[in-house]
Structures are given as C-alpha cells and as structure tokens.
Amino acid sequence: MSIRVSALTKVYGGQKAVDGISFSADKGVLGFLGPNGAGKSTTMKILTGFIPQTSGTAEVCGFDVAKQSLEVRRHIGYLPENNPLYLDMYVKESLGFIAGIHKIASPQKRIDEVIEQTGLRVERHKKIGQLSKGYRQRVGLAQAILHNPDVLILDEPTTGLDPNQLIGIRQLITELGKSKTIILSTHIMQEVEAVCNKVIIINKGKIVADDNLQALKQKNGTSSLEDVFIKLTNENFYS
C-alpha cells in the first residue's frame, strides 16, 4: 500500500479535528469527501508532513510521516487548498526553483516534460501573476509532480475553474492516477464520478464511508453520490 493511516488523531486546542481515522490507498484516484470542517485538509497536511498528528500513525510508501519526513517528501507531491505560488516568478523559473529544491538531475528536460504534461506550453513564458486561475492550478500541479512522486495529495484542485479548464485538469488527474496513488479532496460530486475509483467520506473527523463508488451507492440504496453524501453527513436530513 502506498498510504497507510492508522488511528490518526489531530487535536487543535480542545477540538478533535481528526478523530482516530484509519484507511489505506494504492494506485488510482481516491476521492476524499466531507462537509466543510470535516477534517480533510488537516489529514492531508499530516500526510504531507506539514503539521504533526496528535496520535496515531501515517505511512507514505512505507515511510513514517512523523519520523521519516525527508523520505516522505521525496515520494509525495502536494497541491494545497489555496495553491500558494510566487506570483512574481515566471512559470519556468518557478519550476526551476522547485527542481532545485528536489535536486532533480537534468532539470531542464524534466521541466519541459512537465510543461507539456500539464498543458502549460503556451503560457510558459508568463509570470504566474499574469495567469488565469486554471493555469495557476496547472502550475501548482506541475510543481507537485515535478519530482515524479508516487503519491499525490490534491486539496480541492478544481475549485473556481471554468468548465473547459475543469475537463482539462480532470483528464490530467485521471492520467496521473494510472501510475500514481492520488488523494483528491473535492466538493464536486460530478468530479468524483468522473475521476475516482474509490471514495472515503469523512464527517466530524471520523470516516463514515470507505468503498468503491458502485458499492457505496448500492449499500445506500441510491444511484446518486450526492444523496449518499447527504445521508451520511447531514444528521438533519431525515428529521
């Protein structure tokens, strides 16, 4: 398994944001769903080594995220929720900067490959601050995959994109999921249907579903993922 999470808990002050979750993931795209504040971003930040857990364990490609963070960073690519980018940098310059951090051999060749893969060729000479939101997301993705990680963590990568950009980014995620383990957080159910093999639904820090799409719908007696989501995460739904 590329990702193994066991009894993972994160407490902020007095609040349990993540409450003893366990799951595993392998090659393919895993949809990570849940209402606002459910604990998705917190889990993703722990997996990528950005924040420490309070208790429990998480492994990426066999490396412990708390004890072997350098190895974990080598194997993981992360596109955070608000996609922080250096707006004053040129696209190629920013990728060169990231290549330097990862000490990538033959960086120019790899940068050109990733520019092609993420559809950035026409915009590659622009400053990031001059790019549209969709192209900024592509730069974020390009940075995340530059060192060719086995695992990709994508936190709401398509929020605010127009339908054309959406299709492009989804195709890219599907393509990447053929060879990598991807955890994709999103609020767009259509997107989950389009790209995910498996789904985890998290509510108030706990996992309430972990299944493949078809089984999840069957178990909940509906053909709509949105209905499954509402049923499992909205306690007022049946009252």
Ligand SMILES: Nc1ncnc2c1ncn2[C@@H]1O[C@H](COP(=O)(O)OP(=O)(O)OP(=O)(O)O)[C@@H](O)[C@H]1O
């Ligand atoms: N740094 C922090 N300090 C205190 N509380 C935090 C911090 N970060 C997150 N939280 C709280 O932890 C809970 C889980 O937040 P998290 O961002 O993981 O949710 P999420 O599922 O990603 O939500 P969204 O869909 O809105 O992005 C929330 O109640 C949030 O307010």
